[in-house]
Amino acid sequence: METEFASIEHEIHVDAAPEIVFDVVSRAEHLAQWWPDRAQIETKVGANGHIEFAQADGSAPKRVPMTIVEVEPPRRFSFRWDYAAGEQPDEGNSLLVVFELEPVGAGTRIRMTETGFREQGWEAAVLERNYLDHVSGWNYFIPRLATYVGNLAVSS
Amino acid sequence: MTVQVDDDLWSALGDPTRRRMLDLLLTVGASTATSLSEQLPVTRQAVAKHLAVLDRAGLVTVAPVGREMRYRIDDAQFARAVAQLAAVGTAWDARLARIKQMAEAIQRAQNETNNRETRD
Numbered sequence: 001m002e003t004e005f006a007s008i009e010h011e012i013h014v015d016a017a018p019e020i021v022f023d024v025v026s027r028a029e030h031l032a033q034w035w036p037d038r039a040q041i042e043t044k045v046g047a048n049g050h051i052e053f054a055q056a057d058g059s060a061p062k063r064v065p066m067t068i069v070e071v072e073p074p075r076r077f078s079f080r081w082d083y084a085a086g087e088q089p090d091e092g093n094s095l096l097v098v099f100e101l102e103p104v105g106a107g108t109r110i111r112m113t114e115t116g117f118r119e120q121g122w123e124a125a126v127l128e129r130n131y132l133d134h135v136s137g138w139n140y141f142i143p144r145l146a147t148y149v150g151n152l153a154v155s156s
Numbered sequence: 157m158t159v160q161v162d163d164d165l166w167s168a169l170g171d172p173t174r175r176r177m178l179d180l181l182l183t184v185g186a187s188t189a190t191s192l193s194e195q196l197p198v199t200r201q202a203v204a205k206h207l208a209v210l211d212r213a214g215l216v217t218v219a220p221v222g223r224e225m226r227y228r229i230d231d232a233q234f235a236r237a238v239a240q241l242a243a244v245g246t247a248w249d250a251r252l253a254r255i256k257q258m259a260e261a262i263q264r265a266q267n268e269t270n271n272r273e274t275r276d
Contacts, residue, residue, distance in 0.1 A: 010248050014256045016263035024259045034254035108259075112252060 010112045018074035018101045021108045025099045026077045037061060045071050051081065065089070075101050082116070168213035173198060174206045178229065181216065186228035188221070
């Protein structure tokens with residue numbers, strides 16, 4: 001079981017130029033608004049930082065390390081997260097998130113892939129579900145989207 | 157190392173016939189391939205194949221009863237799969253929707269600035 005990889009893929013079209021989308025997915029000040037409570041990371045290959053998830057029970061926020069893997073504006077951005085503090089992230093101990101941006105008309109198609117050990121993905125999902133429970137308003141105001149679980153058949 | 161993109165569990169839940177089979181196993185309890193096929197528009201052979209997929213994913217357990225095999229839901233694995241799959245899916249949906257919203261707001265603000273500059 002531990003040796004099995006799992007991957008989730010999502011695609012979404014955004015009516016904004018790839019340069020703008022790239023900033024939103026890769027810069028800490030934006031990242032903190034679409035993901036955790038806090039993000040401290042430089043948008044630089046090899047940069048180490050962390051994100052923080054508030055805990056529903058009011059205990060200290062859970063801090064999760066993050067390392068930037070690729071920064072290729074405005075097309076590709078990737079990072080590893082969810083490994084133990086002090087460890088070097090690699091395929092064996094972390095989740096890899098890749099954003100690929102493709103210009104489509106005046107907009108951008110985002111293709112997001114998260115890959116890692118299945119067990120680890122589940123742990124991360126639990127962590128995030130707790131976070132989403134905590135920030136109850138977050139799921140509320142966003143538009144509902146078709147849910148893709150598993151491998152999305154990429155349609156062009 | 158090759159990344160295995162195809163996840164047994166997720167593809168197991170991705171098939172509508174298998175989801176109906178899981179529904180049946182949840183409602184009527186342990187069943188044989190024969191009894192399942194009587195309640196579904198598929199052959200016993202097809203049901204057996206689907207059961208093998210569910211078995212590989214750990215979603216059902218199997219035990220011999222007389223000459224037939226009887227399948228039942230593995231409660232722990234099933235509950236876990238459903239909860240976690242939902243969490244993974246909605247988490248990234250929520251995040252990407254938020255990314256979309258933020259990028260489009262920035263783009264609109266930029267367009268307005270540009271329009272104003274061309275007008276002035």
